[in-house]
Amino acid sequence: MSEVALLQLIGLSVVGLGIVILLFIKAMFVRVLGFVAMVLGSFSLVALSVPQMASLPPAIESFDIASVKTPDDLASIGQKIFFSKGQCALCHSIGPSESARCPDLAGVGAKLAPEFIYESLTDPQSYIYLDFRHEGLPEEYPARMPYINKNPIALSKPEIFSVIAFLQKMSGEPISIKVEDVMDMGQEEKSVKMASLKDGAL
Amino acid sequence: MIHQSLMNILKNLVCKTRGLPLLKLGTVFAVLLLPCLALAQDAATQAMSVEYRDIPGMGSRNLIWIVAQQHLLLAGFVLGVPIFAWVCEIVGWKTNEPRYDKLAKEFTKLLTSAYATTALFGGILLFLLIGLYPKLMAYLTDIFFPSFIAYCILFLFETATLYMYWYGWDAMQGKKKAFHLFLGFLLNLFALGIMIVPNAWATFQASPVVVADGTDIERAWAAMQNPTWWPVNIHRLIANVVLGGFICGAYAGVRYLLAVSREEKEHYDWMGYVGNFIGVFGMLPLPFAGYWLMREIYQYNQQMGITLMGGFLAWLFILQAMLIGVLFLGANYYFWMGISYRIPGSAQSYKKPIMAMLIVLMVCLGVWMTPHSLVASLEEARKMGGTHHPMLGVFGVMSAKMTVSNLMILVTFMSFIMYWRAGKVETAGWAKIAKSVMGALLVIAGIAVIVLGVWGYFVPAIIRINYFSVAQVLIVLFIMVTFTPLTALLMKSAKTTTEMVWGQMPIRAGYSLVLNAVMVILLMSLMGYARSSSRVHWHIYGVMRDTSEYAYSPALGYAAAFMSLNTFLFCLLVAFIFWVASMGGDKSKGPQKEEPKGSQEKLPEGLTPAMAGGSPRKGE
Numbered sequence: 001m002s003e004v005a006l007l008q009l010i011g012l013s014v015v016g017l018g019i020v021i022l023l024f025i026k027a028m029f030v031r032v033l034g035f036v037a038m039v040l041g042s043f044s045l046v047a048l049s050v051p052q053m054a055s056l057p058p059a060i061e062s063f064d065i066a067s068v069k070t071p072d073d074l075a076s077i078g079q080k081i082f083f084s085k086g087q088c089a090l091c092h093s094i095g096p097s098e099s100a101r102c103p104d105l106a107g108v109g110a111k112l113a114p115e116f117i118y119e120s121l122t123d124p125q126s127y128i129y130l131d132f133r134h135e136g137l138p139e140e141y142p143a144r145m146p147y148i149n150k151n152p153i154a155l156s157k158p159e160i161f162s163v164i165a166f167l168q169k170m171s172g173e174p175i176s177i178k179v180e181d182v183m184d185m186g187q188e189e190k191s192v193k194m195a196s197l198k199d200g201a202l
Numbered sequence: 203m204i205h206q207s208l209m210n211i212l213k214n215l216v217c218k219t220r221g222l223p224l225l226k227l228g229t230v231f232a233v234l235l236l237p238c239l240a241l242a243q244d245a246a247t248q249a250m251s252v253e254y255r256d257i258p259g260m261g262s263r264n265l266i267w268i269v270a271q272q273h274l275l276l277a278g279f280v281l282g283v284p285i286f287a288w289v290c291e292i293v294g295w296k297t298n299e300p301r302y303d304k305l306a307k308e309f310t311k312l313l314t315s316a317y318a319t320t321a322l323f324g325g326i327l328l329f330l331l332i333g334l335y336p337k338l339m340a341y342l343t344d345i346f347f348p349s350f351i352a353y354c355i356l357f358l359f360e361t362a363t364l365y366m367y368w369y370g371w372d373a374m375q376g377k378k379k380a381f382h383l384f385l386g387f388l389l390n391l392f393a394l395g396i397m398i399v400p401n402a403w404a405t406f407q408a409s410p411v412v413v414a415d416g417t418d419i420e421r422a423w424a425a426m427q428n429p430t431w432w433p434v435n436i437h438r439l440i441a442n443v444v445l446g447g448f449i450c451g452a453y454a455g456v457r458y459l460l461a462v463s464r465e466e467k468e469h470y471d472w473m474g475y476v477g478n479f480i481g482v483f484g485m486l487p488l489p490f491a492g493y494w495l496m497r498e499i500y501q502y503n504q505q506m507g508i509t510l511m512g513g514f515l516a517w518l519f520i521l522q523a524m525l526i527g528v529l530f531l532g533a534n535y536y537f538w539m540g541i542s543y544r545i546p547g548s549a550q551s552y553k554k555p556i557m558a559m560l561i562v563l564m565v566c567l568g569v570w571m572t573p574h575s576l577v578a579s580l581e582e583a584r585k586m587g588g589t590h591h592p593m594l595g596v597f598g599v600m601s602a603k604m605t606v607s608n609l610m611i612l613v614t615f616m617s618f619i620m621y622w623r624a625g626k627v628e629t630a631g632w633a634k635i636a637k638s639v640m641g642a643l644l645v646i647a648g649i650a651v652i653v654l655g656v657w658g659y660f661v662p663a664i665i666r667i668n669y670f671s672v673a674q675v676l677i678v679l680f681i682m683v684t685f686t687p688l689t690a691l692l693m694k695s696a697k698t699t700t701e702m703v704w705g706q707m708p709i710r711a712g713y714s715l716v717l718n719a720v721m722v723i724l725l726m727s728l729m730g731y732a733r734s735s736s737r738v739h740w741h742i743y744g745v746m747r748d749t750s751e752y753a754y755s756p757a758l759g760y761a762a763a764f765m766s767l768n769t770f771l772f773c774l775l776v777a778f779i780f781w782v783a784s785m786g787g788d789k790s791k792g793p794q795k796e797e798p799k800g801s802q803e804k805l806p807e808g809l810t811p812a813m814a815g816g817s818p819r820k821g822e
Contacts, residue, residue: 007763014766028459029777035713036773039720040766047521047762050573053514055755057739057748087745090412101411124414144424146414153412 008048014041066186071165071175074182078166081159086148088163091141094170102141103129109171114164121148121160157185253337254750262334263752264764269330271727271768272775273323275445278438278726279776280320281393282446283313286480288386295379305473307371309450314368315783319775321357338741345413346403348422353399360392397442398435402426405434407742408733409502429502433495440491444484445726448719451477453780455715458707467705474707474715475540481718482533482618486611486682489526490675493604497667499736506743510736511600517758518732520573523603525728527567529721530610534563536714537617543706545625555620559613566606566613574598596659601666605655608674612648615682619689625700628692636688647681650674723772727765735761 001009014037021034068074082088093100108117119126124145130138148155155163165177256262287309294302332339343350367385374382402425409430413421454474461467500507509515538556542549574595596602628637651674658666735755737743747753756764 004759007759011763029456032456032459032713032716033773035716036720036770039717040724040770043521043525043724044759044763044766046524048759050517050520050758052757052759053517054757054760055509055514055735055738057753084744084747087410087412090410090744144412144414146412150415 004048004052008045011041011044011048014038015045017041066183068162068179068182071177071179072169074162074165074177074179075169075175076166077159078162078164079170081155081163082166085153086155086159086163087153102145103131105167107171109164109166109168110173111171114161114168114176117164117167118160120145121155121163123147156189158182158189161185255334255336256751257334261752262330262750266327266330266334267764268768268771269323269327271730271765272772273320273327274730275723275726275768275772276316276320276323276775277397278442278445279449280313280316281397282442282444283309283316283450284386284389284393285443286447287313288383288390290476291386292383295383305476308473310368310371311783312450312453312780314364315779316776317361317364319779335741338746341742341746342403342406345406345425346422348419349399349402349426353396356392356395356399360389360396363389363392394439397438398431399426401434401438402428402431404733405430407740408506408737409499410742410745430495430498433491433498437488437491437495440484440488441726444481444488445722447477447480447482447484448715448722449477449776451481451715452719453477453776455712455719456777458715459709459712464705469704471544471704471707471711474711478533478536478715478718479618481722482537482614485529485533486615487679489607489611490679493671493675500667503743506736509738510732514755515732515735515758517573518728520571521758521762522725522728522732523567523570525721525725526607527563527570527610529718529725530614531563531567532714532718532721534559534614534617536711536718537621539707539711539714541621541624543708543711544702544704545700546703547700548624552620552624559617562613563610566610569597569602569606570610572597572602599659601655601658601670604658604671604674605651608651608678609648611678612644612651612681615678615685616644619685622689622693623696625698625702626693626696627699628696630692630695633692636692640685640688643681643684647677650677720769720773723769724765727768728762731761731765 018034018036018038018041022031022038025031025034068077088105091100091102092105094104095106096104112120124147129141131141132138146153148160149157161177161182165175168175168177254262257265287306290302290306290309294300294304294306363385367382367389370382370385374385406425406428409428411425411428413425415421416424451474454470454477458467458470458474461470496507496510499510511519538552538559541552541556630636654670654674654677658670661670738755739748739753740746741748
């Protein structure tokens with residue numbers, strides 16, 4: 001028996017029980033309970049008669065820098081980070097948006113150098129931008145830029161450069177981030193972590 | 203830190219137990235849960251390694267679902283009741299009518315009984331969350347810890363104020379009444395704080411903002427100010443009043459059905475009327491608050507909005523329409539029964555308008571429940587040329603649904619106005635003009651709402667959402683805010699032609715009050731599921747993914763069965779709490795023994811002049 005059929009059977013039984021109580025039981029409080037059971041059973045039966053769709057989670061994708069072979073792979077990983085772990089899309093849009101609370105990033109990869117973007121992500125207070133997209137005096141954006149390399153987001157250096165590669169790609173620019181450099185960064189971060197662990201142990 | 207906050211919560215539980223048997227019960231239970239502190243400590247230290255724990259057989263999510271639902275429904279009740287208990291008390295104080303004060307006290311009695319159980323379920327929920335979802339709780343604690351402290355402080359103040367408000371009721375009469383009312387104000391203020399702080403945690407999960415560097419307080423404050431925080435605060439505040447009103451109405455309905463003496467019947471008939479009135483009063487602006495919330499969700503993340511309205515949750519809104527429709531019908535039916543049974547001779551004269559209202563409500567409900575895509579077999583779909591029905595398909599879109607929901611609100615409001623005016627004749631010289639103006643405004647408003655609805659099909663969605671729907675809401679609100687004071691002015695000088703008789707309602711009136719309460723509880727459960735499921739497979743949308751085996755959202759049928767179970771459990775819980783509370787009352791006194799001298803005793807038994815929201819003294 002399928003889950004829906006089982007639930008329908010239970011629903012019908014509850015409605016039936018409610019009807020029996022209302023027909024044969026005199027005690028008023030029990031009758032009220034029977035009435036409530038009948039209403040709830042009927043609600044369940046209606047809900048079971050509409051299309052049943054569960055929302056299944058998509059497969060978990062891992063960002064394995066070691067699997068990167070081409071700059072396009074890098075940009076593809078950067079895109080995933082942009083919309084998930086990096087939380088960039090919580091505030092930024094790519095293209096005009098009414099709900100974006102921070103600058104629109106369309107074309108930013110073509111306008112800004114990778115080093116500058118990197119600095120803006122890891123030291124956001126170095127350059128403060130104001131919002132000029134309205135009449136009157138410029139205003140600060142509603143949300144402040146966080147340090148992307150620190151908690152709670154804490155992207156690694158290779159991950160940040162993957163995002164920069166994505167920004168370049170979606171701006172129609174050739175990707176200037178080199179895969180070998182990103183690999184080296186990954187190795188470098190690993191060795192720094194190992195060293196700090198050793199220091200801690202000592 | 204978690205350990206500290208748990209200790210604070212436990213202290214709260216212990217502090218507020220003096221005097222009330224249920225509170226003591228709660229404390230004993232909380233003490234029994236002390237071993238959970240060890241679990242909490244363990245969770246804090248292992249948070250990085252253990253992401254989830256499970257309950258074999260039942261599943262961790264199902265357990266959390268039940269406990270959270272019971273806690274939220276109880277919390278909605280205990281936060282909603284003080285609002286109208288306080289308003290009732292003010293009315294009693296202003297009109298010098300002790301029975302309003304008595305009613306307010308009875309409401310507060312229900313509140314004190316439910317308060318400990320609410321805290322108890324809150325405590326259980328907290329322990330379960332820490333134990334079953336350590337990683338998520340560690341993340342939220344890291345961001346929100348200062349707000350946990352604020353919450354504990356608010357809880358302490360709320361508890362202390364509730365003590366003084368409840369135990370000081372009789373002592374603070376006469377000259378001290380103003381201070382008692384001030385306590386009632388403080389009680390509501392702290393209750394508001396208690397509601398909005400956890401709302402921030404829940405809304406952050408649905409609409410997180412990036413938390414930049416700063417002090418702990420700055421970070422918590424930034425996270426609290428997420429886009430859906432205030433829409434949810436307002437929506438819940440109103441919904442709590444609705445829930446509280448209808449539950450008090452259902453309590454009165456059951457007591458009415460169980461009542462033996464005439465005095466009891468009169469009292470609980472009146473209490474049921476007030477409960478239903480409060481519920482309806484809150485229900486009228488509720489859809490507007492819901493509309494604002496949905497707008498904010500769409501603005502925050504269009505994908506989330508689409509998941510809700512057009513994705514796997516789309517059918518949920520058909521169920522929502524059914525529940526709201528039944529609620530509107532139930533509330534109106536109760537009003538109409540009131541006209542027929544409490545105001546002798548009115549049944550015949552109001553028969554036609556009641557029939558017209560019923561037809562409008564049924565047609566509107568039919569349109570509201572029409573789905574966008576019909577459930578059809580392949581053959582049926584081919585005949586229709588798709589899943590959209592050639593004729594009914596036009597009713598499946600938002601423009602039609604916004605129109606009918608506004609019309610239903612308008613009809614319900616007019617039902618209330620009709621009840622208010624029943625059994626009275628206006629004596630003011632300007633009454634005729636006022637009634638003509640009101641009639642004309644009502645017709646114009648109805649036509650304008652329909653025209654905007656039809657026009658909405660021919661303009662881009664953004665124009666309809668930003669201007670047309672807003673205009674429809676404003677038109678209905680305009681009618682409500684102009685008709686209410688105008689009718690009050692008219693009724694001030696009106697002559698009562700038929701006295702209102704309490705305690706004459708048929709048995710089905712009691713059942714309709716129970717039905718309304720069940721509908722509201724189901725609605726809150728359903729929309730809670732919608733809000734939670736709109737996050738799909740994320741604990742914190744776009745930030746922290748749910749990687750447990752329960753990351754999927756169950757289908758509507760399974761969810762509805764669970765909601766029904768939760769609703770039944772909640773009804774049993776509330777019945778038990780109220781039963782325990784009623785054991786403490788002095789039954790020998792009888793509910794009407796403290797009626798004021800004067801007008802009431804001059805009237806025949808059960809007779810008072812008719813007036814919406816209660817009845818004034820004769821001669822006023």
